[in-house]
Amino acid sequence: MALRNAVMAALLEGAASGYDLAKAFDASVANFWMATPQQLYRELERMEGEGLIAARVVEQERxxxxxxxxxxxxxxxxxxAYTAEPLARPTAIRDELMVKVRCADVGDLAAVRAAIAERVEWATAKLARYERLRARLLDGRPEEEYLLGAERIGPYLTLLRGMDFERENIRWGALALRILERRAALRG
Structure with missing residues (x-):
């Protein structure tokens, strides 16, 4: 998938500055697509040149x-046109932590355990941000009411997927830590 598709998906929420888009990527789109601010700004320039987006200057006082x-x-x-295209093969996971875990038996077990614990902490914080975003979207309404009346449902569905992804990171991390702690005790 091209970054432009993720940018266009983010702009469906409404007009935004590059800074606002970078924040939006971090808060919502990042659960399925990562981009640095530099990549984002370069893509915005290309997209503007291709006529896919238009920019207007907003004057600010301070x-x-x-x-x-x-x-x-x-x-x-x-x-x-993009949504009508057939999907490419599913994305493969490319995660350095998984490579380190695979080497745990001969590597620095304490460092691998610390990396897993850090991932669990990060996933827990991200899940909390997603839960706050979900609460803002629902705004006190039952989920079913929101699902039937929301103007756009795509952001909510991707948010749910991101929440599930982080829950799975937390579940797997806890399991991996328990197993590695037992292994460390046996080596001890």
């Missing part, structure tokens, strides 16, 4: 002016 981007009609057509 801060530098900012450019706010929105999808053009060509951009909306590109979103429709």
């Amino acid at each position: 801060r530098p002016n900012k450019r706010v981007f929105s999808l053009t009609e060509d951009g909306f057509r590109a979103v429709r």
Whole structure:
């Protein structure tokens, strides 16, 4: 998948500055697509040049002016065309932690355990952010009411997937730590 598709998906929420898009990526899109701010800004420039997005300058009093981007009609057509394309093969997991875990039997077991514990801590914090976002989206409504009445449901569905992903990271991390602690005790 091209970064442009993730940018267009984020812009479906409405016009946003590059800074706002970077924050949105971190808060929501990052559960399925990562991009650095530099990559994001380069992609915005390319997309503007291709007519997929338009920028307007917003003047600010105490801060530098900012450019706010929105999808053009060509951009909306590109979103429709992208969603109609067949999916590529499922994404393979590329996770350095998994490589370290695979080496745990001959590597520094304490360091691997610490890395897993750090991942669990990170996943726990990210899940908490996702839960706060879910609460803001629901705004006190039952989920079923939200699902039937929301203007756009895609962001909520991807949020649920991100929450499940982090829950699984936490579950797996706890299991791996228990197993490695037992192994360490046996080696002890």
